[in-house]
Amino acid sequence: MAKWEKMEAKKWWAAREIYEDVLEKGPKPNNMSYELRVSHFNILLNAARKRGIWRWGVRFFKRMVEQGEKPTIISYGALPSALEKGKLYYEACRVWDHIIKIGIEPNLYAYTILASIYTAQGKLNIVDSIIRGMGVYGIEPTVVTYNAIMSGCAYNNMGSKAYEWFHKMRAQNISPNEITYEILIEALKKDDKTKACL
Structure with a gap:
């Protein structure tokens, strides 16, 4: 593994740990902390998509929903893309159907x-x-x-x-x-x- 790849991997894990800390110990819920949490989630989900580690993307998405956060169209766009990278086409289409069902405009x-x-x-x-x-x-x-x-x-x-x-x-x-x-x-x-x- 090249030196820069190792550095990128370390950045990914550091970002993931920060996000998990925010979820577990983060600021008390308010509009600003909600935006921060959703923003962090979207960044990590996109990073998982780009790196081809769709399992992490799915875990982040589930964790976000379990924490009571409402995903945005950015979240719902990144998740099917991550699933596509894993060749999980059926699951990606189910996410799309869910987006439409809950009234989020693509x-x-x-x-x-x-x-x-x-x-x-x-x-x-x-x-x-x-x-x-x-x-x-x-x-x-x-x-x-x-x-x-x-x-x-x-x-x-x-x-x-x-x-x-x-x-x-x-x-x-x-x-x-x-x-x-x-x-x-x-x-x-x-x-x-x-x-x-x-």
Whole structure:
């Protein structure tokens, strides 16, 4: 393990310990302490998601709910993303259903994660429905949304599908960025269709 990786791991564990201290011994509940606790939770949940340690993300989420904290859309966005990293697609979709059931309006980030989850499962017809359904909440997909879908296609050896999504994005007048082209080239390379890129 590289020196900087060890330092990052130490920071993660230190942050986790601070959060647990705040939960157990922290300030008496008030509006400010509530915001602090939820903010710490969201930071750690996102860190767990980024590091691919989804089990910790689930534990933090359960602990937060047990402590009586009300998760935010940021919390509910990070949890399915962490579950997706662990390939727990069913559980991630259950979290999404719960978000809708309790009346939290999903944001662009949450929709992008949901589209990514279904792309990873090869359920692109559902991804189509998600993109169309975003409009109900007045949310428009961005290049990041389409990049997530194309990246999922590339990862799952569906280069032709990534190329189709590229054209859907262009049809929506969404401009590709450098990342889009990198994803698309990688996807088509896997399908041995790099001539389509030229």
